[in-house]
Amino acid sequence: MRRAALVQGLVLALIALLLWLLADTTASHLAQRGIRSGFDFLLEPAGFALGESPMAFEPADATWRAFLAGLLNTLRVALPGALLAVLLGILLGFGRLSDNPAARSLCGTVVEGIRNLPLLLHLLAWYFILTDLLPTTEAAFHPAPGLYLSKSGLALPWWGDTGWEIPEPAGFGIEGGARLTPEYLALLIGLSSYAAAYITETLRGAIGALPPG
C-alpha cells in the first residue's frame, strides 16, 4: 500500500519535472530568439475599438476588458435567445399537437425545415436578409415613431444617458435610444429559432410519452 503510494508520488513528480523542463526550455529559447511572450498584454491598452459592447469600452482601456466585453456580449445573446427559444418552442410544440390539420402541417414543415439545415446556414441566411435586403441607413424603414430598421440594424427608443430617448437620424447613423446591429439580430433570430425547433420536438415527445387518460 505504502509502496504503491510512493510509486504514484514519484510518477507525479516526474511528470511535473518534465512539464517544468518543457516550460523552461521554451521560455529560454523564446528569449534567446528575441521573441516576446507572456500575458502582460492583458494589462496593456487594447488600441482597438469594439463595434458592440454592453459596457463602456474605449481603445485606451486594458485588453482584459475587451475579453470581458466579449463575455458580456455572449450573455446578451444567450439569455434573451434562451427565453425566445423556449417561448417559440412551446408555441410550435402546441401547434404540432393541434387538432387543426392546417396548423399541424404548417408547424411540422417549419420545424422539420429548421432542423434539417445546419446552424451556420441559418446564421448566414439571416445575416444576408438583414444586410442585403433591408434599405440603407439614409432610407431606413420607419414603421412607427422612434423605430428605424435598416442595414445598420434596428434602432428603438430606450433609456439612455439623457433619460428616455427617441432615436433620430443624425449624419450617417441614428442617434439616441438603443440600437441592435444586424450581426446581433441575425445571431439572436438564428440561434433562437434553431433551438426552438429542438425544444418543439422535445415537448412533443414528452407529451406523446404520457399514457392517455
Added chain:
Amino acid sequence: MLNMRRFIPLLAATAALSLVSAPALAGKTLDAIKSRGQLSCGVSTGVIGFSSADSQGNWKGLDADLCRALAAAVLGNPDKVRWVPLSSQQRFTALQSGEVDVLSRNTTWSLTRDAGQGLHFAGVAYYDGQGFLVAKKTRVTSARQLKNAEVCVQSGTTTEKNLADYSRAQGIKMKPVVFDKFEASLKAFFSGRCQAYTTDASALAFIRAKEAPNPDDYLILPEIISKEPLGPAVRRGDDEWFAIVKWTLNALIEAEELGITQARVDSLKSSPDPAVQRFLGVGEDLGKSLGLDREWAARAIKAVGHYGEIFERHLGAASPLKLQRGLNAQWNKGGLMYAQPLR
C-alpha cells in the same frame, strides 16, 4: 491587412522550439539554401500586385519578384524558389521556426514586430498608408466627414488599431464593424452594411478597380491615416543572410538610379561608369563581402529588372492597380526610395 495575433504564433513556436535542441544560429541560412538548391519564400495567400498566384500557379507581384531576385543572386536561377503562402497569423511563426528563409509578404515594419518577434526587417520595398473607400452617393469627400459612420475593417490587424487611433486623435467617433476574413469584409461593404471601408491604400486601389460593381460609384478619400512601410523580414541570428537580403533589395533600387534595366544588363557591362561597372561585377568585387560571387547583382536585375520596372509591371500603369509612384519614386524624383551606396 497586417495582422498581429500573439497566441497562435506563440503556441506553434512553443511546440517547435521545445522539441528542437538549440540550433546553431549564425551563418547557416545561406548554406542551407545552397544545399537545398531552393530559396524558401513566405508570401501572402493572394494580394494582387504584391504576391498572388495566376491560373498556372506562377507567383506574381513585387514581393514575389524580390524572392526571384534573391534566388537569382544566391543560386543563379530565379525559378529556384519554393513558394509558401502564409496567412497573416502564420507569417511570423513560419519565419521564426525556419519554415521560410525570408518573409516577403506585404508586412509592415514596426517596433514591436522588429524587436519583439525575433526578426529583422531588411528594408522597405513599398511605402504604403491606410486610407478609406466610400460610395460616392454618401457625398463624403474627406475622412473628417465620417462622424458616426460605420467602417468595415478586418480584425486583428494594424488597420483596426490605426482606425481607433485616428478616430481618437481627430475626435471623430466611428464605429468599426469587424470581420476576420478579407472577403467577408468586402462583401459587407459592397452590400451597404458600412458607409466606409478601410485598409492600405494600395489595396483600396485594387478593390475599387476590380471588386466594385461599378468603380465610378466609389471614391478613395484623400486622407492617409497611417504609415505602412512594407518590407522583407528575416530571422534574427544570421547576420550574413540578413545582409544578403538587405543588399539585394538595395541593388534593385540602386539599379533604377543607375539606369540598369533588365534589357541592358549585358550591354552595359562595357559602360565607362565605374558605379555601373561595380554593380555588374566588371569593376571591384562587391559579392565577396556578402559571401557571393561578383555577378550576383547583375543576375538579380537580369531576372526581374530594376525596382522601377518591377513597380510598373505589378503596381503601375501596366497593371490593373494603376498606382502612382508617389512615395515610392526615387529620392531624386521626390520619393523615398534611397539605396545605400553599393561600393
